[in-house]
């Protein structure tokens with residue numbers, strides 16, 4: 001189990017002569033054998049957090065421990081050296097040695113520092129096992145530069161696994177690969193992690209990667225964790241508009257909470273009153289945005305709305321993406337994004353009816369993303 005508590009790390013900002021709070025009071029726990037992902041936009045502090053855990057960056061404040069052993073504690077004055085933390089790390093760039101073959105690359109961590117006394121037979125056993133796990137045993141003698149991108153990624157993984165780490169730290173390990181390979185390696189990496197039961201911290205800015213691979217996701221924004229939860233809760237029950245916006249596509253409808261009862265209530269938008277089943281941390285009179293995902297909206301050929309949360313609209317654009325139809329629908333002065341199965345096709349210019357089921361409508365506090373992200377009443 002990995003525990004990170006109150007982690008802070010700032011850097012001097014040369015351009016503004018101030019400090020950047022790269023990591024700001026970050027706390028999370030990764031259970032034994034679980035796959036934990038830090039997801040967030042560029043510059044939100046993912047790599048810095050990972051480097052603090054690995055011991056490559058010295059935090060300003062906080063505590064880091066693995067299986068009860070303290071690796072860093074600002075209050076206790078403890079900082080275990082990186083090579084003694086028993087953590088495996090795969091960098092975005094892989095950082096494999098071009099002048100070594102596959103076998104020597106994997107053996108390298110066992111031949112330096114604290115592990116250099118590992119016996120030759122033990123090195124052989126561990127390297128062969130690590131190569132076996134990633135399916136590279138047959139390429140042990142090949143030079144690292146003569147591997148494909150996917151094979152290099154697996155080599156980097158084998159090199160992290162060979163030390164039998166307590167925790168595996170992966171910094172965007174798939175981002176250099178083409179889309180098809182990235183997708184297939186996602187499954188492979190997940191299978192490997194589950195079979196080997198390795199506690200893993202994974203860093204990515206790719207939301208579909210995070211949703212498909214993780215047991216838990218921490219969505220990060222400007223050095224802080226915005227929400228932690230399993231993939232379903234992060235996607236279906238975002239706690240703020242940043243998470244709703246960053247994790248997947250969503251529509252935002254600006255409004256004001258008019259009647260809050262229990263978990264839900266009503267929201268008055270510019271054009272209508274919406275029934276909303278989830279209102280998060282808001283009371284009557286509060287400004288909000290109602291978030292609803294494109295695939296949660298029902299599109300009907302009928303042009304006579306027959307109930308609440310229904311609107312008439314016109315198809316502005318439609319895209320066929322293979323697995324679905326992606327529509328932009330004009331409703332009043334606004335545009336709503338909807339997705340339907342590929343078999344449900346409406347032509348451009350056609351009037352249709354949209355239904356926004358109350359169970360999928362979530363009213364969130366407006367503008368936690370920042371005042372700059374001014375939005376129209378309905379925007380995507």
Ligand SMILES: Nc1ncnc2c1ncn2[C@@H]1O[C@H](COP(=O)(O)OP(=O)(O)OP(=O)(O)O)[C@@H](O)[C@H]1O
Pocket residue numbers: 011012013020021022040041042043044045046047048049205
């Ligand atoms: N050595 C450094 N010196 C100064 N600023 C730094 C340093 N390392 C990181 N930063 C700043 O800290 C913030 C967080 O950087 P970090 O690399 O952790 O982000 P990230 O989430 O990994 O981004 P990306 O997705 O682009 O890799 C950024 O504003 C970055 O410019």
Ligand SMILES: [Mg+2]
Pocket residue numbers: 046047048
């Ligand atoms: Mg990074």
